[in-house]
Structure formats: structure tokens, C-alpha cells
Amino acid sequence: MLVQSLILAAIHAMVPLTVTATGEILSERAGVVNIGLEGILLISAFTAVIGAEAGGPLAGLMVGLLTGALLGLIHGIIAVYFRGDQTVSGVGLNILALGVVAIGIVDRWGAAGFHRVDRAFRVQPLSTPLGAMSPMVIVTILLAALTWYLLQHTNLGLKIQACGENPAAADAAGVRVERVRMFGAIYAGALTGLAGAYLSVDWLATITENLPAGRGFIALATVVFSRLNPWLAVVGGLIFGFFDALGLIASTSQELTRIIPYQFIQMMPYVVTLLVVAGVIGRFRSPSASGQAYRRE
Amino acid sequence: MDPRPVEQRELEALSRRERQRQLRGTFAGLAEIVVALVIGLFVGALVMDGAGYDWKLAYEGLLIGAFGDQWAIADTLASATPLILTGLVFGLSARAGYFNIGAQGQMIVGALAAVAVGAHVSAPPVMAVTLTFLAAALAGALWALPAALLKATRGVHEVISTIMFNWIAHYTALYMVFNVLNDPRSAERTVRVLPEARLGAIIPGADMTAAIFVAVGVALFMYWLLWHSPWGYEMRIAGLNPSALRYAGASPLWSVNLTFILAGIAAGIAGATQIIGRPPTYALYGDLSNVRNLGFDGIAVALIGRNHPLGIILAAIFIGAMGAGSRMMQIMAGVPLDMVRIVHGTVIIALAAPEVWSLLGKFLSRGRARREAASTAHSKTVQR
Numbered sequence: 192m193l194v195q196s197l198i199l200a201a202i203h204a205m206v207p208l209t210v211t212a213t214g215e216i217l218s219e220r221a222g223v224v225n226i227g228l229e230g231i232l233l234i235s236a237f238t239a240v241i242g243a244e245a246g247g248p249l250a251g252l253m254v255g256l257l258t259g260a261l262l263g264l265i266h267g268i269i270a271v272y273f274r275g276d277q278t279v280s281g282v283g284l285n286i287l288a289l290g291v292v293a294i295g296i297v298d299r300w301g302a303a304g305f306h307r308v309d310r311a312f313r314v315q316p317l318s319t320p321l322g323a324m325s326p327m328v329i330v331t332i333l334l335a336a337l338t339w340y341l342l343q344h345t346n347l348g349l350k351i352q353a354c355g356e357n358p359a360a361a362d363a364a365g366v367r368v369e370r371v372r373m374f375g376a377i378y379a380g381a382l383t384g385l386a387g388a389y390l391s392v393d394w395l396a397t398i399t400e401n402l403p404a405g406r407g408f409i410a411l412a413t414v415v416f417s418r419l420n421p422w423l424a425v426v427g428g429l430i431f432g433f434f435d436a437l438g439l440i441a442s443t444s445q446e447l448t449r450i451i452p453y454q455f456i457q458m459m460p461y462v463v464t465l466l467v468v469a470g471v472i473g474r475f476r477s478p479s480a481s482g483q484a485y486r487r488e
Numbered sequence: 489m490d491p492r493p494v495e496q497r498e499l500e501a502l503s504r505r506e507r508q509r510q511l512r513g514t515f516a517g518l519a520e521i522v523v524a525l526v527i528g529l530f531v532g533a534l535v536m537d538g539a540g541y542d543w544k545l546a547y548e549g550l551l552i553g554a555f556g557d558q559w560a561i562a563d564t565l566a567s568a569t570p571l572i573l574t575g576l577v578f579g580l581s582a583r584a585g586y587f588n589i590g591a592q593g594q595m596i597v598g599a600l601a602a603v604a605v606g607a608h609v610s611a612p613p614v615m616a617v618t619l620t621f622l623a624a625a626l627a628g629a630l631w632a633l634p635a636a637l638l639k640a641t642r643g644v645h646e647v648i649s650t651i652m653f654n655w656i657a658h659y660t661a662l663y664m665v666f667n668v669l670n671d672p673r674s675a676e677r678t679v680r681v682l683p684e685a686r687l688g689a690i691i692p693g694a695d696m697t698a699a700i701f702v703a704v705g706v707a708l709f710m711y712w713l714l715w716h717s718p719w720g721y722e723m724r725i726a727g728l729n730p731s732a733l734r735y736a737g738a739s740p741l742w743s744v745n746l747t748f749i750l751a752g753i754a755a756g757i758a759g760a761t762q763i764i765g766r767p768p769t770y771a772l773y774g775d776l777s778n779v780r781n782l783g784f785d786g787i788a789v790a791l792i793g794r795n796h797p798l799g800i801i802l803a804a805i806f807i808g809a810m811g812a813g814s815r816m817m818q819i820m821a822g823v824p825l826d827m828v829r830i831v832h833g834t835v836i837i838a839l840a841a842p843e844v845w846s847l848l849g850k851f852l853s854r855g856r857a858r859r860e861a862a863s864t865a866h867s868k869t870v871q872r
Contacts, residue, residue: 226647230833265837269837269840269841273841274841275840275841275842276840276841277840278587278647279791279836279837279839279840280836280837280840280841282589282787282791282836283833283834283835283836283837283838283839283840284833284837285784285833286784286787286788286829286832286833286836287829287830287832287833287834287836287837288833289781289784289826289829289833290826290827290828290829290830290831290832290833291535291830291833293824293826293829294535294539294824294826294827294830297824298539298540303824400826404655405651405652405655408647408648408651408652411647411648412648412652415645415648452663452667454659454660454662454663455659455663457659458655458656458659458660461652461653461655461656461659462652462656464648464652465638465644465648465649465652465653465656468644468648468649469638469642469644469649470642
């Protein structure tokens with residue numbers, strides 16, 4: 192019984208990590224790195240609640256996706272056309288998000304720091320042999336499959352990889368490097384936005400000032416773990432998600448918190464992320480031109 | 489006729505030109521920062537206007553709260569104190585080529601060490617303060633070191649590791665506040681540091697203490713270190729060209745460790761300034777609110793200060809002014825404190841793309857050239 196609910200919780204915790212990581216995998220393959228994923232998760236989680244309360248849960252997910260796409264577009268313009276510093280732009284997004292959402296919650300609902308999403312506006316779960324499961328789990332697997340297919344078996348996928356490995360050669364071969372990279376940045380933003388919406392209008396059913404709680408960065412760790420393969424992002428999401436879920440379940444269990452203080456249980460996902468990134472992965476080579484602006488000679 | 493040899497004259501001309509170019513670079517850098525700040529304030533005004541606040545009144549309140557009288561100025565400097573230090577964490581690391589966003593965690597651990605030592609070690613006043621700062625610096629450095637080792641030995645990207653260490657520090661602090669350093673008389677904060685470890689307010693009624701001199705001192709030391717010591721030279725080479733460092737025979741492992749240790753020291757001291765250098769509490773709050781976000785604000789400070797220790801002092805005063813002024817902004821215009829964070833974020837995003845301005849300039853001059861070409865062509869046809 193406990194094992195079953197733990198597995199289910201781990202699957203649910205996997206969704207935001209894997210969806211976010213899948214988008215970022217494509218973007219990094221194309222050469223754009225976005226460390227502002229945490230901020231995109233937070234802002235789109237917030238806008239998704241507004242969307243859901245206006246037009247139902249599906250509208251909420253769409254609003255989240257579009258919000259993420261818009262933020263990805265801004266980051267992409269800075270990275271691709273202005274040849275800006277991608278890391279700095281990402282940090283800016285993260286800080287901006289903290290301000291926007293803190294003010295937004297007060298402005299929208301009059302309460303500081305916290306708003307619960309009513310059951311009527313949440314994504315309805317499917318009933319499965321394991322128990323009630325969010326349909327977003329299926330969407331996650333589909334997105335990973337789609338992204339994998341796109342990268343490995345389509346012409347666009349080939350162009351994307353060329354832009355990340357050697358943009359000058361891609362350019363010489365007639366690939367429009369800027370457009371391909373913009374597609375990557377927007378794709379990552381959109382998927383992260385969808386994941387953010389899942390956090391607020393589905394899984395956690397709430398919006399707070401710091402809802403993602405580092406999941407944007409754990410998603411980045413998942414990207415590293417995956418070696419830019421979407422299927423491995425599913426595996427990584429499950430591993431990291433398992434400890435996230437363990438923390439969430441264990442901190443509500445009285446017997447456990449008597450033995451281990453809840454602060455240490457809640458610390459676990461971060462410790463595990465560190466250990467996994469340090470131990471399992473070791474060194475790995477990312478696309479040679481990833482994170483660098485392309486300047487035509 | 490100049491009697492000096494031609495070579496010398498040429499050399500002087502060269503160095504003069506070089507100096508002019510440097511000066512122009514500095515001006516362009518300053519202009520970029522000013523433009524980014526204006527964009528940030530503009531977007532802030534737009535957001536406030538959209539949310540139905542009076543943005544003019546809000547900025548007026550911000551200004552009064554930050555610089556209105558001597559107490560306001562003292563509060564601004566008090567808010568700037570930890571930001572100078574957390575700004576140095578990011579700035580110093582960036583100079584050496586690392587994206588160290590672990591100031592928040594290193595500072596929290598420093599604050600814990602300051603409480604532990606300040607509240608339990610009895611000594612003459614100057615001694616007690618020194619000991620507390622040292623303990624905090626040591627704790628910060630030790631907390632920063634694993635990220636450096638993971639980077640050097642396992643290739644773990646410092647953005648991921650430092651963020652994870654921030655969260656681990658956060659929960660460790662929550663545990664310590666309630667279980668180890670807790671005060672039986674108050675549930676919402678730790679024990680207070682002993683009176684001899686406290687720095688008093690310089691102007692009664694304002695938060696500023698001698699901690700500001702400690703922060704500025706650390707900044708000046710880092711400036712000396714970076715530009716006037718062989719260690720700093722190695723660090724800057726590491727940042728500009730890591731392979732050059734290896735060819736020169738220096739060890740990258742040593743370089744990353746040194747950088748993170750120095751950064752951790754600054755972060756630890758930042759934590760201590762919030763405990764022993766900020767009246768009237770002299771303790772760590774249970775919700776960690778007196779160290780909240782200071783590490784992340786340090787990133788903004790460093791980027792605005794162009795990762796230069798002296799620039800960081802100025803930028804910290806600017807960001808500190810926004811922090812100190814935001815309370816008056818809330819009182820006068822009802823705008824939430826977090827408004828300033830929108831401005832910070834926008835400023836940073838604007839700073840991320842310095843080429844916007846040169847691109848814009850090129851675009852405009854291309855337009856002008858085209859117009860001129862068109863007009864000359866036109867005049868030619870007329871002549872004909």
C-alpha cells in the first residue's frame with residue numbers, strides 16, 4: 192500500500208522535472224542554455240491559475256504553456272539576436288519571477304504569499320490500477336517520445352544538432368541558425384510553462400511565492416543526467432521525483448518525523464540531486480557551441 | 489621639431505590611443521548600466537501602473553525612504569552592508585570564470601556560525617566580535633568548498649551544485665533554529681548573541697553599525713587581491729582563458745578552490761553582519777527573514793557593479809537604497825515590497841544583452857546611410 196502510493200507520488204513528481212528537462216534538452220542541442228527555468232516555472236504556475244479560474248483547467252494549462260513560450264522567446268531574442276550572456280539573462284528571469292508572482296498573488300487574491308486552487312479548477316485525474324493519476328503523466332511520456340523522434344529522425348532534428356555543434360558549418364550548409372535556435376528557446380520555454388501550470392493547477396493545487404522550490408534547477412540536473420536524451424530524462428525525472436515524493440510523503444508521517452526531523456527529509460531531493468550528478472554522471476561533453484552566441488563572419 | 493626618437497613617439501601615441509579606447513570602454517559600460525537601470529525603473533512603473541498603483545508616489549516614497557534624512561541614509565547603508573559582501577561572492581567568482589550562485593547558502597551557514605559563537609563564547613568586546621566574524625567566515629568557506637571540489641574533480645556544474653547547497657543550508661538552518669540554537673523564551677528566533685559580540689548603532693534609531701566598514705574593508709581587500717597580487721592575477725587569467733592558466737603551469741584545482749574559499753569567506757561575513765551588526769534583534773529569525781534573498785540580491789549587485797569590487801560597493805548602495813526605500817514606498821503608495829525585485833530582474837535582463845545598443849546604433853546608422861545615399865541619388869537625378 193505504502194509502496195504503491197510512493198510509486199504513484201514519484202510518477203507525479205517526475206512530470207514537472209521531465210517535461211522541463213525535455214524542452215531544455217532540445218534547446219541545449221540547438222545551442223541555447225536557459226538557467227531561468229525556475230523563474231519560468233514560477234511565473235507560468237501563477238498565470239495558469241488565473242487562466243484556470245477564468246476558463247477551466249485546460250485553459251490553465253494552455254495559459255501556462257503560452258506564458259512559458261513568451262518568456263522563452265524573450266530569452267531567445269537576448270541569446271540569439273542580441274548575442275547576450277545566456278546565464279545572466281536566465282538569472283534575471285529567476286529574480287524577476289520572484290517579484291512578479293509575490294506581487295501578483297497579493298494583487299489578484301488579496302492574500303500574501305499563498306492561494307489555494309479550488310477543486311473545480313484543477314485537472315481531473317484518471318483512474319488507473321495504481322490509483323488516481325493525472326493525465327499529464329501520459330502527456331509527459333508523449334512529449335519525451337515526440338522530442339526524441341524530432342531530434343533523431345527528422346530533418347529539423349539534424350539542423351538542431353548542427354546548430355549546437357557547429358553553427359558556422361550549419362550556416363554554410365544553408366541552415367538558418369538564428370531561427371533554429373529561436374525554435375529551441377521557445378520550445379524549452381513552452382514545455383517549462385506547461386510544467387509550471389501542472390504544478391499549480393494539477394499536482395500541488397496551490398500557488399505560492401516560491402512554488403517550484405528548486406525544481407527548475409533539479410530539471411537542469413536532469414538534463415545533465417540525460418546526456419541530452421529525452422528518454423533518459425524520463426528515467427532521471429523518476430529518480431529525482433522519487434526523492435521529492437519521499438520528502439512530501441515522509442514529512443506528513445508522524446512516525447517518521449519522530450525519528451528523522453522533517454527538515455532533513457525535505458532536504459533529501461537536493462542531497463540526492465547532488466550525489467547523482469556527482470557520482471553517476473561524471474564527465475560528459477555537451478554540444479560544443481551550446482551556450483555560446485553565434486556570430487556570422 | 490620633436491627631438492625624441494621616432495619609436496618613442498610612436499609608442500607614446502599608441503599608449504595614448506590605448507588609454508582613449510579604455511576610457512571610451514568605461515564610458516560605454518557606464519552608459520549601458522544607466523540605460524539598464526532606466527529600463528528597470530520604467531518596467532517597474534509600467535507594472536505598478538497596470539496593477540493600479542500610483543507609480544510616481546511609489547518612486548517618491550522609495551527616494552524619501554532611501555535618502556530622505558540621515559536615518560534613511562543610514563538604513564540604506566545598513567541594507568547595503570550584506571549586499572556588498574554577497575555581491576563580492578558572485579563578482580569574484582565571475583572574474584575567475586565561475587558562476588557561483590551559492591552566496592545564499594554560504595551566508596546562511598555564516599549566520600548560524602555567528603549565532604553559535606556570538607551567543608556562547610564570552611570574551612572582551614573587540615575579541616568577541618572578531619571571533620564571531622572569523623567563525624562565520626570559516627563556516628562560509630567550508631560550505632563553499634564542496635562545490636569547488638565537485639567542479640574540479642567530477643565536472644559538476646557550479647550552478648546546479650551551489651543551488652542544491654543553498655537548499656540544504658536552508659533546511660539545515662530551519663532545523664538548527666528550532667532544535668539547537670533555539671531560545672526557550674522566544675519561539676520565533678534563535679538565542680541572541682552576547683552583548684559583547686554586538687555592534688551598536690552608529691546613529692541611534694537607524695540600523696547602520698560598524699559592519700559597513702567591515703564590508704567595505706573586505707571589498708577593498710578583494711580589489712587589492714584581484715589586481716595587485718599574484719593570486720588574483722592567476723584567478724583572472726583562469727577566468728579569461730583557462731588553458732592559458734594550464735600552460736603557465738598553475739593548477740586549475742587550486743584556482744577553483746581558492747576562488748570558492750575567498751567567496752565563501754565574504755558570504756560567511758555577510759551572514760555575520762546580519763546577526764551581530766544589525767540592531768535590535770541580534771539573532772536569526774525562525775523564518776530566516778533577516779537573511780532572506782540577500783544572496784540572490786548579491787547577484788544583481790555584482791552584475792550592476794560589473795563584477796568589480798569598487799563597482800560592487802556602489803551597486804550595493806543602489807540596491808540597498810531600493811531595499812531601505814521600499815518600506816516607505818509601501819507606506820506611501822501601498823506597493824508591496826517585492827516590487828523592487830521586478831526592477832532588479834529587469835535590470836539584469838537588460839544588462840545581459842549589451843550588444844543591443846551597438847546593434848541599435850548600427851541599425852540607425854545604416855538607416856541614415858541609406859537615406860543619405862537616397863538623397864544624393866535624388867540630387868544627381870535632379871542635376872541631370
